[in-house]
Amino acid sequence: MKTDDLVTLLATGAAAVEPDAMARRYATALGWGAFGATLLMAILLGVRPDIAAAARLPMFWIKLAFPASVALASLFAASRLSRPGARLGWTPSALAAPVLAMWLLTAYVLLGAPAPERAGLVMGRTSEYCLFDIPMLSLPVLVATVWVMKGLAPTRLALAGAAAGLLAGAIGALVYALHCPEMEAPFVGVWYVAGMLIPAAAGALLGPIMLRW
Amino acid sequence: MDNHGRANAHEERLRNLLVRGLAGDAAAYHAFLKDLSAHLRAYFRKRLSGLLDDVEDLVQESLLAVHNQRHTYDPGQPLTAWVHAIAKYKLVDLLRRRAGRDRLNDPLDDVLDILAHNDSEAAAANLDVAKLLLRLPDRQRLPIVHMKLEGLSVVETARVTGMSESAVKVGVHRGLKALAAMIRTRR
Secondary structure, three states, rough: HHHHHHHHHHHHOOOOOOOHHHHHHHHHHHHHHHHHHHHHHHHHHHHOHHHHOOOOHHHHHHHHHHHHHHHHHHHHHHHHHOOOOOOOOOOOHHHHHHHHHHHHHHHHHHHOHHHHHHHHHOOOOOOOHHHHHHHHHHHHHHHHHHHHHHHHOOHHHHHHHHHHHHHHHHHHHHHOOOOOOOOHHHHHHHHHHHHHHHHHHHHHHHHHOOOOO | OOHHHHHHHHHHHHHHHHHHHHHHOOHHHHHHHHHHEEEEEHHHHHHHHHHHHHHHHHHHHHHHHHHHHHHHHOOOOOOHHHHHHHHHHHHHHHHHHHHOOOOOOOOOOOHHHHOOOOOOOOOOOOHHHHHHHOOOHHHHHHHHHHHOOOOOHHHHHHHOOOOOOOHHHHHHHHHHHHHHHHHHHHH
């Protein structure tokens, strides 16, 4: 087939494209992914029994706000990386900001605590669960986000995969925070960050394999 | 005009055509794709000096990619950047498959270049899209043949094929994606 004929074939009957098609796909994927993560958490781990009492403490909300802001920033990064030629712009700073804020809070808490207690504040009692459960809860969003990206056009595949993984990890951490009994900033600053980075690294490895087009 | 001026003039014109095309103006969209194919041809020909046989295949593959992924164009974004990223992605993808056999004779990063030159003399493509079309399953091939080659509407295609209207639309969409994948992997 000559190229001109292919042009005619492609243009014939080409209907209008919905301008918000991309945003709607991301919204659908995140909705189902977050629902799946919440369901997994409720069935396999359970909501922490003292959640009503915990919700009166500021740390409970900081523990939610931190992954929520990482999720929002990585959603912006992922959607930009899904468009050919779109610049990342301010999204790396938006990703770094909540992590730096969490680390500042971590440093503040550690410096204010007596030296023998510091290790305990960082290690908590559930760090190994955190490292396993956050990546596990990130799976529904990871699958959904990769599915969305496959229908778009990422050109930097490892970076796009990493953004998808970080988005999934952040939603996984957000949902995990409803189960997790730890209430110290140093624990969140270390283990939540590590838990979110595991799916991000997996995404960076999977991207070049899964996202080709 | 220098490269920059020429690229700007083409950017304006093509962006306008694409935006109208995305809104459903098939004639504008046709003009956009036709112009774009000349730019893509010049871009690939310049960078594939040792692989001139592949230029037309790559032009067709990129046109299919532009069409299949056209919903990723944000009208607030420079068209040049979008087209360049797609063309470069397809070029790098081809070169990666041919790694070691040929060398680039030009840097790939000259974004402005893509709309500065055009070349309307098409060579023959090696891969015949019409033949690849025959290998698609009926549920994808028939909607493409009736809608895209014979110019029937969705309703008419649904009547002729006995498929539902949504199945017709899905068939066209998936069929064109499958064609793009076949062009990509068959070389």
